[in-house]
Structure formats: structure tokens, C-alpha cells
Amino acid sequence: MNFxxxxxxxxxxxxxxxxxxxxxxxxxxxxxxxxxxxxxxDYHITVTASEIRALDTVGDLKAFIESRK
Amino acid sequence: MAVSQFNHVKISGIEYVVPNNIxxxxxxxxxxxxxNPKKLQRAKKIIGYGTRYSAPEGVTASDICxxxxxxxxxxxxxxxxxxxxxIFVSQSPDYFAPPSSQVLHKKLQLSESCAVFDxxxxxxxxxxxxxxxxxxxxxxxxxxxxLCAGDNTYIDPxxxxxxxxxxxxxxxxxxxxxxxxxIVKSHYYIGSKGEGYESIIFPAGRNRLPVSEKILKTVxxxxxxxKWKLHEGFMDGLAVFDFTMNTVPEHIAGLMQSxxxxxxxxxxxxxxxxxxxxxxxxxxxxxxxxxxxxxxxFSKYGNHGGISCLSNLIDIYADNIKNKMQKVALISYGTGxxxxxxxxxxxxIYCSGIQLTHFEPERNHNEEFEYWVNKISNYSxxx
Numbered sequence: 001m002n003f004x005x006x007x008x009x010x011x012x013x014x015x016x017x018x019x020x021x022x023x024x025x026x027x028x029x030x031x032x033x034x035x036x037x038x039x040x041x042d043y044h045i046t047v048t049a050s051e052i053r054a055l056d057t058v059g060d061l062k063a064f065i066e067s068r069k
Numbered sequence: 070m071a072v073s074q075f076n077h078v079k080i081s082g083i084e085y086v087v088p089n090n091i092x093x094x095x096x097x098x099x100x101x102x103x104x105n106p107k108k109l110q111r112a113k114k115i116i117g118y119g120t121r122y123s124a125p126e127g128v129t130a131s132d133i134c135x136x137x138x139x140x141x142x143x144x145x146x147x148x149x150x151x152x153x154x155x156i157f158v159s160q161s162p163d164y165f166a167p168p169s170s171q172v173l174h175k176k177l178q179l180s181e182s183c184a185v186f187d188x189x190x191x192x193x194x195x196x197x198x199x200x201x202x203x204x205x206x207x208x209x210x211x212x213x214x215x216l217c218a219g220d221n222t223y224i225d226p227x228x229x230x231x232x233x234x235x236x237x238x239x240x241x242x243x244x245x246x247x248x249x250x251x252i253v254k255s256h257y258y259i260g261s262k263g264e265g266y267e268s269i270i271f272p273a274g275r276n277r278l279p280v281s282e283k284i285l286k287t288v289x290x291x292x293x294x295x296k297w298k299l300h301e302g303f304m305d306g307l308a309v310f311d312f313t314m315n316t317v318p319e320h321i322a323g324l325m326q327s328x329x330x331x332x333x334x335x336x337x338x339x340x341x342x343x344x345x346x347x348x349x350x351x352x353x354x355x356x357x358x359x360x361x362x363x364x365x366x367f368s369k370y371g372n373h374g375g376i377s378c379l380s381n382l383i384d385i386y387a388d389n390i391k392n393k394m395q396k397v398a399l400i401s402y403g404t405g406x407x408x409x410x411x412x413x414x415x416x417x418i419y420c421s422g423i424q425l426t427h428f429e430p431e432r433n434h435n436e437e438f439e440y441w442v443n444k445i446s447n448y449s450x451x452x
Contacts, residue, residue: 012111026108028293029306030115036314037350046315049307 003062006042010034017059035061043069071200071259072327078203079249082419084141085383086133087240087370088124088221089425095119101231117345119368121238124221127430127437130159131169133241134217135176136426141243142177142215145419149178153211155185158198158218158375160404162187165275173217184211191269192341192403193259194218194375195242196411199399200257202246216244220374228288230296232304236344238371240423242379256328256412260320265406268308273299309403313347317402318354324398324410332357334396335412337389339382341401342367351400370423377401380423387422390415 007015010031011024021027032052039047045068055061095109095118102108112118124133134157142149155177157170164172168187179185190197195218202214219241224233273284280300289297297303321338325331338357340348345364352362366377366384373380378401382390389395394416402408432440 012107026111030112032307033310033346034115036310037346040314040350040354048311048315050311053307 003065004058006038007035007058007061010038015058017057017062019058020056021058021061022056039065039068045069071257073200073204073257074328075203075207075255075257076252077249078206078255079247079253080199080413080415080418081147081245081247082141082145083245083379083383084137084144084243084419084421084424085240085376085379086137086140086219086242086424086426087122087238088128088133088428089122090125090128090428091123093121093123093234095235098231098235101235115346117364117368118235119371121235121371122240122425123224124239124428125430125433127433128221128428129163129169130161130219130221130239130241131157131163131172131217132428132430133221133239133426134219134243135173136428137219137241138173138177138215138217138243140424141245141419144421145245147213147245150180152177152179152183152213152215154202154205154214155179155183156188156198156202156214156216157185158188158190158194158216159220160189160191160194160374161220161222162189170217177215190375191405191407192343192375192377193401193405193407193409194220195379196257196399196401196409197259199244199246199255199411199413200259200409202244203255203257206246206248212248214246216246218242218244218376218379220376222374225301228296228298228301230301232295232306233301236372238373240370240373240376240380242376242383244379254412254414256324256330257409258320258324258327258411259409260323260407262312262316262406265308265312268305268312268406269302269404270304271300271302309343309406310347312406313343313351313402314354316406317351317400317408320402320408320410321351321355321357321398321400324400324412328412330396330412332361335361335398336395337382337386338362338398338400339378339386341378341403342370342372342381343377343403344372383420383423387420390418391420393417
């Protein structure tokens with residue numbers, strides 16, 4: 001699965017770089033938890049909940065993960 | 070860093086009891102998920118919500134421990150009078166004072182030469198209890214120690230919270246530890262991060278903020294819409310998740326390094342069942358293969374607080390430790406924030422799996438209230 005497919009799996013709907021995270025129906029503590037787990041398992045980076053919460057869009061999340069690799 | 074190695078302490082038996090008077094299933098709690106079945110299914114998939122059990126009103130962790138201890142001692146033919154020390158580990162004691170260990174001392178009819186004390190420890194309670202018991206035995210201060218550990222969560226029927234009703238469940242245990250002439254190895258690795266003490270906390274109810282009418286009446290709604298009462302506990306779930314993700318895998322590496330064992334040497338890792346996602350992520354990050362740990366106990370029984378790593382061991386691995394010597398790691402973390410883990414040589418012991426048991430209270434809350442009003446109003450030192 002690529003990055004967008006993984007996020008679609010977490011949020012149970014399709015996303016693009018422009019998607020605003022907080023506008024997603026299933027953006028909640030469960031999805032933040034799943035993103036943290038995904039970062040760890042698939043990208044081998046450790047991120048915190050507050051770092052994820054500070055991001056606006058899917059594109060920001062992608063750039064954030066790239067910057068930490 | 071508290072790192073300890075013991076060579077002459079054996080575990081002779083473990084009894085694990087779950088009160089099954091009240092059984093809750095996540096499927097009956099659709100209202101916690103905005104009445105949206107999709108949200109409920111998603112939470113089940115990620116968190117692993119399932120079945121939860123509770124004791125009836127008026128039955129406490131010490132009552133369940135009493136039953137577990139009596140069953141254990143009779144099954145292994147141990148005379149209650151030969152216990153040197155009783156340790157009661159719980160976050161849900163019967164009273165402010167006296168310690169519940171004194172109540173158990175009476176109910177279990179232990180010897181007057183037996184030392185008893187309580188340990189108020191959260192999620193790491195069971196490992197702390199084993200560590201203390203082992204220290205007493207290895208130092209020669211005691212030969213036989215009975216460790217009673219368990220928690221019960223009182224759920225106010227008028228104020229059900231998602232966390233309390235669906236994460237936590239009641240259970241208690243009794244473990245007998247004895248001096249062994251033969252070498253039996255155990256290794257402990259314990260640490261603390263007091264900085265995070267507000268992450269899992271009951272802000273009111275003790276001396277910092279005693280219960281008052283104002284406290285009882287105040288319901289606080291957080292930004293996510295969850296409701297809290299100060300005397301019923303608060304948890305910053307994501308802070309706890311950050312802690313477990315960052316600290317616990319490192320802690321497991323520290324346990325392995327200090328004990329000089331490799332993950333290959335360990336037969337089973339019994340990991341504190343905080344929730345499915347946490348256990349899975351911690352285990353993967355620590356490099357524990359799937360065949361050596363399990364997330365199933367959380368769905369079947371929920372989080373048992375201080376004995377939630379023991380619940381996993383007994384649920385998944387009881388048959389193995391009953392019949393042969395095994396090298397088992399207990400991994401616990403949580404309230405404090407704290408972490409405590411052990412590698413134990415354990416085997417050929419009495420252990421009958423998780424016992425679902427029906428309990429009858431001696432007195433319900435109202436009867437308890439009447440009991441004390443009567444007792445004190447009839448008291449006189451002079452008449």
C-alpha cells in the first residue's frame with residue numbers, strides 16, 4: 001500500500017494532499033493513534049500525538065514524515 | 070535504575086479470579102460511538118473492545134483476593150498460618166485506613182506473627198509486588214510470601230464513561246512465593262517518570278482535593294465531548310500512548326540487556342493489556358515475534374489494571390507454565406508514569422487458568438452505610 005492508501009485505510013475514505021485532516025469524519029484519537037503506529041511500523045520514525053495534531057493537511061503529514069526519515 | 074536479580078525465589082502457585090456478576094459487551098454501547106455502528110466497528114478493530122466483567126456492588130478487590138487466596142492455599146495444601154508476609158497490591162483499597170491487607174489478615178485467618186502491608190501501585194503493581202516479595206525472601210526476612218493483587222473499578226450507573234465501562238474490568242489474584250534451595254532465577258527492571266503523573270490521575274477524593282458536594286456535582290466536558298468527574302479519574306490517552314511508544318520498547322531492550330537474555334531466550338512475553346493497538350505496536354517496535362505475545366486478553370477481559378500482564382500470562386500461557394519450566398517476561402507500564410518488567414523462571418506450578426466466579430456481597434453500599442451508622446451511634450467509651 002502507498003501512503004495515500006494507508007491513510008484511506010485509517011480514515012475509511014479517500015484522501016489527497018489537499019484533504020484537511022480535521023475535516024475528516026473519522027479524525028479522532030483513534031486515527032491519530034493509527035497514524036503514530038503507521039509512522040513507526042512503515043517509516044521507522046517515532047512521532048508524538050501533539051506533533052500529528054499540529055498538522056493541517058494530508059500533504060503536511062507527508063512532508064512531516066519525509067522530514068523525519 | 071532499579072535492576073535486581075534473585076536466585077532462590079520460586080512461585081508455587083497462582084490463582085486468577087474474574088467476577089462475572091456483571092458482563093458488559095461493547096456492542097451494547099452504541100451510544101458511546103454517536104449511535105454510529107461504523108464508528109463502533111472501527112473502535113473494535115483498532116482498540117480491540119470486547120467483553121468486560123464487574124463485581125456486584127459491595128464486593129471489592131480485597132474480597133476477590135480473599136477468595137483467590139483461600140482457593141490457592143487449599144489447592145496447594147499450604148496452611149494459612151505458615152504465611153510470613155502478606156502484600157496487598159491495589160489502587161482500589163477498601164478504606165483510607167486501615168490497609169486492606171489487615172482486612173485480609175483477619176479474613177484469611179493468618180498468623181499473628183505475619184507482617185502485612187499494602188502497596189498502592191497502578192498498572193505496574195503486580196511486578197512491583199513480585200519484586201518486593203522476592204527481595205524479602207532472598208534477603209532472609211521471610212520464607213513464604215502471599216501476594217494478593219487486584220483492582221475493581223466502581224462504575225456509577227448514573228455516570229457511565231466510555232473509558233471506564235469499556236477499557237477496564239475487575240479481577241484479582243493470589244500468588245504464593247517461597248524460598249527455594251535450588252536455583253530459580255528472576256530478574257527485575259523498574260523505572261519511573263514522575264513528570265507524567267497527571268496523565269492518569271484521580272484529581273479528587275484524597276487529601277489534595279477531598280470529595281465535596283461541589284466535586285460530586287461537577288461534570289467537566291473536554292474538547293472532544295468526553296465527560297469527566299474529578300473524583301472518578303482522568304486520563305490523557307494520547308500522552309499515555311506517546312509514553313508507551315517512546316519509553317516501553319526502550320524499556321524492553323533494557324530488560325533484555327540487563328538480564329543478558331535475548332528475545333529468542335524468552336518463551337512468552339506477557340504484556341500489560343492496555344489496549345490492542347498499544348500492545349501490538351509496543352511488541353512490534355521491541356522486535357518481539359508474533360508467536361511470543363498476544364493481544365487477545367484485552368478483547369476477552371479488558372484492562373485489569375495492576376494485574377493486566379498477569380491476566381495475559383494466565384489467559385494465554387497457563388497450560389505451559391503448569392507443566393514445564395518456562396522463561397517468561399512480564400512487561401508492565403502505566404500510571405505514574407512507571408514501568409516495571411521481569412524475566413522469570415516459572416513452571417510446574419499450580420495454575421488453573423482464569424476462573425470466572427460469581428460473588429455475593431456481604432453488604433451492599435446502603436447496608437454498609439447502615440452498618441457504620443449503627444455501630445458508631447451505639448458506641449460509647451463510658452456507658
